[in-house]
Amino acid sequence: MSIASAIDALRPLFGNRLATSEALLEQHGTNESHFALALPDAVVFPETTQEVSDLMRICNQHGCPVVAFGTGTSLEGHHLPVQGGISLDMSRMNRVLQINAEDMDVVIQPGLTREELNVELRATGLYFPVDPGANASLGGMAATRASGTTAVKFGTMKDNVLALEVVLADGRVIRTGSRARKSSAGYDLTRLMVGSEGTLGIITEQTLRLQGQPEAVSAATCRFPSIEDAVNCVITTIQSGIPMARIELVDEMMVRGFNLYMKKDLPEAPHLFVEFQGSAAGVAEQSANFGAIAEDFGGSGFTWAEKPEDRNELWRMRHGGHYANNALQPGKKTLATDVCVPISQLAEAVTTAQRRSRELDITCTIVGHVGDGNFHCGCRVDPANAEEVARITRFAGELADMALRLGGTVTGEHGIGLGKMKYMGKEHSPDALDAMRAIKAALDPNNILNPGKILPPPHPDGDANAAQ
Amino acid sequence: MSIASAIDALRPLFGNRLATSEALLEQHGTNESHFALALPDAVVFPETTQEVSDLMRICNQHGCPVVAFGTGTSLEGHHLPVQGGISLDMSRMNRVLQINAEDMDVVIQPGLTREELNVELRATGLYFPVDPGANASLGGMAATRASGTTAVKFGTMKDNVLALEVVLADGRVIRTGSRARKSSAGYDLTRLMVGSEGTLGIITEQTLRLQGQPEAVSAATCRFPSIEDAVNCVITTIQSGIPMARIELVDEMMVRGFNLYMKKDLPEAPHLFVEFQGSAAGVAEQSANFGAIAEDFGGSGFTWAEKPEDRNELWRMRHGGHYANNALQPGKKTLATDVCVPISQLAEAVTTAQRRSRELDITCTIVGHVGDGNFHCGCRVDPANAEEVARITRFAGELADMALRLGGTVTGEHGIGLGKMKYMGKEHSPDALDAMRAIKAALDPNNILNPGKILPPPHPDGDANAAQ
Numbered sequence: 001m002s003i004a005s006a007i008d009a010l011r012p013l014f015g016n017r018l019a020t021s022e023a024l025l026e027q028h029g030t031n032e033s034h035f036a037l038a039l040p041d042a043v044v045f046p047e048t049t050q051e052v053s054d055l056m057r058i059c060n061q062h063g064c065p066v067v068a069f070g071t072g073t074s075l076e077g078h079h080l081p082v083q084g085g086i087s088l089d090m091s092r093m094n095r096v097l098q099i100n101a102e103d104m105d106v107v108i109q110p111g112l113t114r115e116e117l118n119v120e121l122r123a124t125g126l127y128f129p130v131d132p133g134a135n136a137s138l139g140g141m142a143a144t145r146a147s148g149t150t151a152v153k154f155g156t157m158k159d160n161v162l163a164l165e166v167v168l169a170d171g172r173v174i175r176t177g178s179r180a181r182k183s184s185a186g187y188d189l190t191r192l193m194v195g196s197e198g199t200l201g202i203i204t205e206q207t208l209r210l211q212g213q214p215e216a217v218s219a220a221t222c223r224f225p226s227i228e229d230a231v232n233c234v235i236t237t238i239q240s241g242i243p244m245a246r247i248e249l250v251d252e253m254m255v256r257g258f259n260l261y262m263k264k265d266l267p268e269a270p271h272l273f274v275e276f277q278g279s280a281a282g283v284a285e286q287s288a289n290f291g292a293i294a295e296d297f298g299g300s301g302f303t304w305a306e307k308p309e310d311r312n313e314l315w316r317m318r319h320g321g322h323y324a325n326n327a328l329q330p331g332k333k334t335l336a337t338d339v340c341v342p343i344s345q346l347a348e349a350v351t352t353a354q355r356r357s358r359e360l361d362i363t364c365t366i367v368g369h370v371g372d373g374n375f376h377c378g379c380r381v382d383p384a385n386a387e388e389v390a391r392i393t394r395f396a397g398e399l400a401d402m403a404l405r406l407g408g409t410v411t412g413e414h415g416i417g418l419g420k421m422k423y424m425g426k427e428h429s430p431d432a433l434d435a436m437r438a439i440k441a442a443l444d445p446n447n448i449l450n451p452g453k454i455l456p457p458p459h460p461d462g463d464a465n466a467a468q
Numbered sequence: 469m470s471i472a473s474a475i476d477a478l479r480p481l482f483g484n485r486l487a488t489s490e491a492l493l494e495q496h497g498t499n500e501s502h503f504a505l506a507l508p509d510a511v512v513f514p515e516t517t518q519e520v521s522d523l524m525r526i527c528n529q530h531g532c533p534v535v536a537f538g539t540g541t542s543l544e545g546h547h548l549p550v551q552g553g554i555s556l557d558m559s560r561m562n563r564v565l566q567i568n569a570e571d572m573d574v575v576i577q578p579g580l581t582r583e584e585l586n587v588e589l590r591a592t593g594l595y596f597p598v599d600p601g602a603n604a605s606l607g608g609m610a611a612t613r614a615s616g617t618t619a620v621k622f623g624t625m626k627d628n629v630l631a632l633e634v635v636l637a638d639g640r641v642i643r644t645g646s647r648a649r650k651s652s653a654g655y656d657l658t659r660l661m662v663g664s665e666g667t668l669g670i671i672t673e674q675t676l677r678l679q680g681q682p683e684a685v686s687a688a689t690c691r692f693p694s695i696e697d698a699v700n701c702v703i704t705t706i707q708s709g710i711p712m713a714r715i716e717l718v719d720e721m722m723v724r725g726f727n728l729y730m731k732k733d734l735p736e737a738p739h740l741f742v743e744f745q746g747s748a749a750g751v752a753e754q755s756a757n758f759g760a761i762a763e764d765f766g767g768s769g770f771t772w773a774e775k776p777e778d779r780n781e782l783w784r785m786r787h788g789g790h791y792a793n794n795a796l797q798p799g800k801k802t803l804a805t806d807v808c809v810p811i812s813q814l815a816e817a818v819t820t821a822q823r824r825s826r827e828l829d830i831t832c833t834i835v836g837h838v839g840d841g842n843f844h845c846g847c848r849v850d851p852a853n854a855e856e857v858a859r860i861t862r863f864a865g866e867l868a869d870m871a872l873r874l875g876g877t878v879t880g881e882h883g884i885g886l887g888k889m890k891y892m893g894k895e896h897s898p899d900a901l902d903a904m905r906a907i908k909a910a911l912d913p914n915n916i917l918n919p920g921k922i923l924p925p926p927h928p929d930g931d932a933n934a935a936q
Binding site for chain 1 (some may be wrong): 472566568569570571572573574612613614615619623624626636640641642643644646647648649650651655656657659660662663664668680682683703709736746749750754805808809810811812818840841842849871873875876877878879880881882883884888891892895896897899900901902903904906907908909912922923
């Protein structure tokens, strides 16, 4: 009954696909955010569902933690094995199993990344729209209930996962959902697993909804006199019912990051990056309607990207935000906030965030999937500077409190992981957390699936267990 | 520890809002489908969340079953108290608590019906789109994961419930979700409760997503030479990406029902009922594109309904399908099937259903939310005629098997209730059912919330427990 005995039992099954080299342990114990290194005891590379099932059965018997690993691009330390055990690297389970073009769905393995999937789909005229900045694994995206720039039109992973194959804590394999577009057949285990961050089961197969390439697409950037004008333009646009495909806020600091990191020369002002999709006439109509609203809020300098390569370049720049952020103060890490509020509260939320970051002397960018009411402050932080860490943590906590006060959530898309566990007790009542704990205990009684994540311990001092 | 002792304990709290009159018991123990009368021991009319909480606490202590009751329009006997106990009639908790027009959401109590809500919203320019045929309570709609004609555009209750207040089995009150459009803050308890049919908690408050009234709307009926032509027109339309607001199949028998019940004179042929929404130019473009596809499949006799009153009449007719069905063979009841398949399989599914119903000499209509791959056979049945019941049950079972073979589900929107419990073990593996049972046991350890529904008993003979 130990991690060591579990690894001994796993060795004959996985041979050299069970690794304990220092480099591999470190690769799987590090993260893109500010969390401390947390090493697994071994990294295992399964190739089949049966192997994941065998591994879970053995680890459950031995009480050995198992943490799934996709691409390691999580921003809240989800994949860090803080209690040791196995880092289950899903990168070899990365096949497209079935493309059902007529039904606009696809069956894939979870180690596949979103960009890899879209390359595979290229010949079909279909694509998978959900796009967090990173080229994340689709398993990781499901596990964190990820979204990105297109959620305003297509929803999040919650809306785009039709079915799952999941290995439970004791090795049993279940299927949830189906290829039908809707069902009322029992509890929605698909939606329970999506966003459960590897704490309720290991996803080994996913059926995803696809979208057809639109007849016409047009994208643009435009700048605004102030961030408040930009946000008010977004609010009016959404309330007008213009079916935006994308509507992204980029503040002047983020523009500076793009200019530095990607050798751009955009004016260092607040911008909106927008995209319209539909028929040629529909796109023209939407663009004109949006243009009129933007003008009302002082929008200017419209730069249109109609050719695919220009649009790709525009969104490549936007998706590079995390890395462009690093260019602003090289050597530091990023602590990214992720609040999401009702759209009517967005101007207050964004302007408060900008004002408080300045008052607290925090270098941060503000970018957001503002059509959903979701935005991020990418705060530059030196993990070794305790005072700075405390100041930024205070700022992040203030934003979380504000989001809850405004009727929103502490995390729109990044998930809880380690970093936001301290807010769980603010967003959810003790009884709601206990309901989540009861479900966790029912499905993982030995607490081996990504232990130490999402749910703070069930007592008033629970917050102290959070990462920082 | 009995139902009687629970009722004794509840009496002082509810006074004459706890009723045991024969008429009320019967009203709450009957149903619109073919299931036998199942009487509660008492009907209770709560007025506040606190009262529901008090009631659950007491019933949990006494082991007394509690079954929520909305409008009683369920088609699978969800609300029948098959183990007696309390029928919790939510009709007095029917207020609109908060209209957030700027955020396009509304907070309501679960006893409110969808039509009542839309009357309340009239002045705002907003509406709630989900529309099962019946004027159901919104609590019941959430509990069964209902949908209807507009799901092809706006999704089901799963997609339109943002947040819930739920009373758990032991009386604790939790809130799930928020008014933010998305969140990654822990397990998705909202989606777990939606579709749980009152077996995991009692919904006492709902926050719902609203839609803006579109600038332009146009609806039409057109007829086809055969049901196969109509379905193939649907498949092509969906695959072409035309953003249909509604696309409904109505077979010749259903048209006969409309003609009889509503004094119409539609040609008795397979029809599609369609609706387009958007800008004026967009609607014109969509209509033209659909018209061209329909023509390819022999569609003719287009009748356009552009005025609101004409459209309302069209959809009132469609929503009257259940009652029009009764007009075909008065005195009988309806057993409605509800399979949903991937769209590419729809022609096979519908034509097989029509052929088999004729081979088995079953009088049935076929209607469907075919843009989702979902259709219903409304089979006329005399519950006293054992041979007829057996024949129709066999037919329904064949359709369920077919749906699963084609990658679909045994219920697209009606839910499991009593009637489809026997298919749960076909759609879900024993391990998946056990996962659902574990969740049920974790949240309702005394099995007092709508016992005897959704989950068949955990042994191979479990199907025998189903209603028939």
